[in-house]
Amino acid sequence: MLFNSFAFAIFLPIVFILYWFVFNKKLRTQNILLLVASYFFYACWDWRFLFLLLFSTALDYFSGLKIEKAARPATRKFWLWLSIGINLGFLGIFKYYNFFAENMSALLSQFGLKSHPALIQVILPVGISFYTFHGLSYIIDIYQRRIDAEKSFVDYSVFVSFFPLLVAGPIERATHLLPQIKRKRSFDYATAVDGCRQILWGLFKKVVIADNCAELANEMFNYPGAHNGSALWLGALFFTFQIYGDFSGYSDIALGTAKLFGIDLLRNFAYPYFSRDIAEFWRRWHISLSSWFRDYVYIPLGGSKVPAWKRIRNTFIIFLLSGFWHGAQWTFIAWGAINAIYFLPLLLTKRNRSNIEIVAADKALPSLRELWSIGITFILTMIAWVFFRAESIGSALKYLKGMFSSTVFQKPDIDGMGRAWIALGLIAIMFLIEWQGRRDPFPLRNIRQRSYAFQYAVYILFILAIFLWAGTPQQFIYFQF
Amino acid sequence: MKKFLRNILWLLLPLALLAWPADRWLSSRLKHSFGMAQGEFSVWEDIYSAKMQNEVAVYGSSRAWCHYDPEILKDSLNAETYNLGMDGYGFYMQHMRHLEYFRYNKHPKYIILNLDLFTFEMPKGLYNATQFIPYMSHSENMQSYMWPLQGFTHFDYYVPLLRYYGRKSECISLISDAVQGKQSLPMRHKGYHAHASEWNEDFKNAAKLMEKYSIVIDSPVVQLMDRFLTDCAREKIQVIMVYSPENIAIRGFLRNKQQLVDLYREIAQRHHLVFLDYSDDPLCYDRSNFYNASHLNARGSRLFSQKLGHYLKTNGFIPKNMAVTP
Known part of the structure; x- marks a missing residue:
């Protein structure tokens, strides 16, 4: 269901009216409605991938609870990496497997080795990059004790699947969206x-x-x-x-x-x-993704408070990752690299925040x-x-x-x-x-x-x-x- | 909340109320915009006026509507002829037009069914979709044939004005014609349009892009043709299958044409029909008869129509049940 389709023009008022007129008595029923509406919205693309979304949601929900409850750091780390591994594993299989398989085969052929890797003929589940990043930020935030694990499965599911952001963002943070989902909402003209x-x-x-x-x-x-x-x-x-x-x-x-x-x-x-300048462009373009990479990749790597060569490395890492996030193609990686090259002079001369x-x-x-x-x-x-x-x-x-x-x-x-x-x-x-x-x-x-x-x-x-x-x-x- | 809903209603209600008369007005103008949509509106209007009395009908794609001159055929055969060729579509959509034609008009005695490379290809989406807009909400045949194809959503059939969404050039042109009081002249005569152009580079460009083309044969469309031919036989309508001339330049471009021609012959034999194959006719060797590799120009279509008319006439119009190369 496209936002610019007539189907959405019917869907939205129905959900709006049910939300404010029928299910407005209790926050829980409002959230259940939002969840059902969001799954319906998603199922309109391809209902089969709804199971993947449900699995990813359940995985992060339970991992979050386990991380919070675990007393030993090793156990916390285990659940963190289990969740990250499975989330990125799905992303890797659906989005990047064919890219790696083809490129590995091409590389081997350079050395005279012939290989015919099995390629996956499957469409990319819509929104997988977005909801995976939602889940990752949630898990990492719990691990770093920035937030508490969400106890209500429905509320957490709405955070991951809220239909306006489900298929193309913005990439939300639990610290920003979850409190709103848990708070009683009243209509404001x-x-x-x-x-x-x-x-x-x-x-x-x-x-x-x-x-x-x-x-x-x-x-x-x-x-x-x-x-x-x-x-x-x-x-x-x-x-x-x-x-x-x-x-x-x-x-x-x-x-x-x-x-x-x-x-x-x-x-x-x-x-x-x-x-x-390019630094300002990246503070204004796809802000939710840029800030995600900044908070969960760039800063943990040392950010800009490290020696020059590490700053260069970190810059390239986040821009290349950003490019690769868009798709498993060399063109996206090149796009990321070009932006890194544009950005570096500003970073090295400390004019990136001017x-x-x-x-x-x-x-x-x-x-x-x-x-x-x-x-x-x-x-x-x-x-x-x-x-x-x-x-x-x-x-x-x-x-x-x-x-x-x-x-x-x-x-x-x-x-x-x-x-x-x-x-x-x-x-x-x-x-x-x-x-x-x-x-x-x-x-x-x-x-x-x-x-x-x-x-x-x-x-x-x-x-x-x-x-x-x-x-x-x-x-x-x-x-x- | 009440204020919000009231204001939304105040904003949208006038637009919603205007949608139906606007749709009616645009559709009535569009039906008579004979220069638009490759001139298809004049054919649809003739069909829906229910006054077609022709004894001979020509079916086919664009290769039909610019190859068969109804006046020449009328002179040769002494029978009123109408060209129902439908730009850009194979037999699937031609059959939809056939159903509409038969529903509203006197049935012809003879159908010249023009065949080409794309006859058995099931369209994925609607081409020249504007031609259907004024009729699609009340024609059951159009709805059922167009439903599986990309181009319109289900809402477009029922919600007024929605089918005009994004059709800026058509809407602007209709409004400006209305303001200027312009009446468009028919582009086609009895469904036929003579292209007065010379050979162009269309084919060269297409060949450059596509290298070689594999003809698609979709079995549901083959079955549909079988059903159509059976229905015609039941009604005692004589169908003459014709493969009209195409320039020899196209030969190297195709992978599996022989398979297609063999299938045409097989169908003709199965239904005891004549199949006239002009794909190696002397006309095919002269570029001055064409404006591109698969379409005859005015000169070529005149020569071909004369040739066909003469052949049909000298062979008593209902020739022996056999496949022939004239």
Whole structure:
């Protein structure tokens, strides 16, 4: 069930009404409803993988209790590693087994050894990377005595499976979400309206921006040889906005939906394309994943409070892991490595935290210097996205070669340039709205200060835009991760 | 909570109320947008007007609608002819059109069934789906044939306006035509459209991308054709199976064409029908007859229609029960 489907438009109001009108007497029944709704939502993708989700949930739930109860450190460690091992084992089998098997076979063939590894022909369970990371953070937090183990299986299951975040995040922390699940929730008008606004904005980004950009980006990336350099730059630009619109749009819909149930999820995006350097970009892009790697990998490795060579090592580890988390392909690893290379100079010169606040926080426009920094960061990011989007490293290099060829000065040879102009216009509109609302968690939030008539007109306009300007429906990119 | 629900209702109710008349208006405009959807609306409108009186009907894909000139066939055969060729679809969807045609109109005496490389391929998704929008909510045949194919969700059949979701070019074009008072002229005449273009690079580009093509033969579609031919025989409708000319450039591109042709011959023999195979006709060797490897242009279709009409006429229209190479 896609967030931008009519099925979801029916599902959501039904759950909302049951939640606030039928099961509102007791917190426990509300949580049971959320769990049933979440499993139904998940089963709409593929009901068979529901068992995997249940198993993973039960494993972490019982491991958490065992860790908490164990008196001996060795026993605690045993349950921690058992849970981590099984969770990562599932992830490894479903997501990475074929990658390792094929690459090992290719490596052996370099030494003249022939091997024909058995490959697994199975689809990747949707959301496995997200719910596995939920479970891991929970177990590690218990082990490090940051939190107590959750006693209620239902509440813990809702934490793992809450439908707005189940298939594509944000990756929640038990410290943030579990207390909300355990607390009596009451309906708050302002929060619910805010949630609706955020859903509307998320739908606009996904359906209007991402899906329209996808049509054009696909043309360039599928046949890079058939286009000149300027068209390939446009293709990279369209993909840059496709992935932003797609993923941040999904996150906005997830956050807005959660607000309708009185639950506040972690913010996942904070206007990343207004970043002035790569370090700031990574503090604003997929925040829940970046902070997960920071807290559970980077800091345990020593973080930045270690000698320079270790800082370099740690940086590469988290960026490569981040790339690999996205998928078992060399292109994702290359994307991670490129971002690490972008990031290192800032880290080594201790300028990685020089841009914390949003750009031009107290001004209407950025300074020329800020504009320049934003532009350079954006272009670097766009070049890195080429690796993320390409089918292989070879295709990415071919694409980049085309982008930097002499044909870059020619008129873009895109079939039906009108579509490209329209997409650019839509991107410009989104950019302006985001710039205007950059001080708020999402740009439509600041509309609440305006008159009702203005708000009403804006909502209608957005609904019509979503209806009329929707591109060819595309699967959310992050569902594959 | 009440305030929230009331405000949501105030926002969505006017839109919901407008959805039905908007759907009706767009659909009525779309039906008469004869230039859209490869001109398919004129054929659908002729079918649903229930006034088709032709004795000869041509079935097939795009290779039918641009290869068979109904006026030439009418002159040769002295029988009213209509071309029901359906762009981009094999026999599965052609059969859906056949059912709709038979449901509303006088049945023909003869059906020229044009066969090609994709006849037995089951479509995975809907191609040129816009053509179905105005009719899909009330045509049972459309619903049952389109249901298994990707393109529309189940809600699209019943919820007003939903099927127009994301069809910005169509909606904008309909609104702008209405504002300007434009009436679109039919692209097709009796279902036929002559392509006045010269040979282009379509095939070269496709060959570059695909290297070699394996023809797909889906057995449910073969069974469907068997059923169709049996039904026609029961109604005493003479079916003539024709493989119309295709340029020789396509030959090296195909892996298993002979298997397909053998199957066509076998089906023809099983149902005691004539199978006319023009895939090695002299027309196939001259690129000036084509605009791409599998489609005749206006010149080619004129020559082919004359040739076919002449053959059918000189052979008494209902030739002997045998497979022949004319």
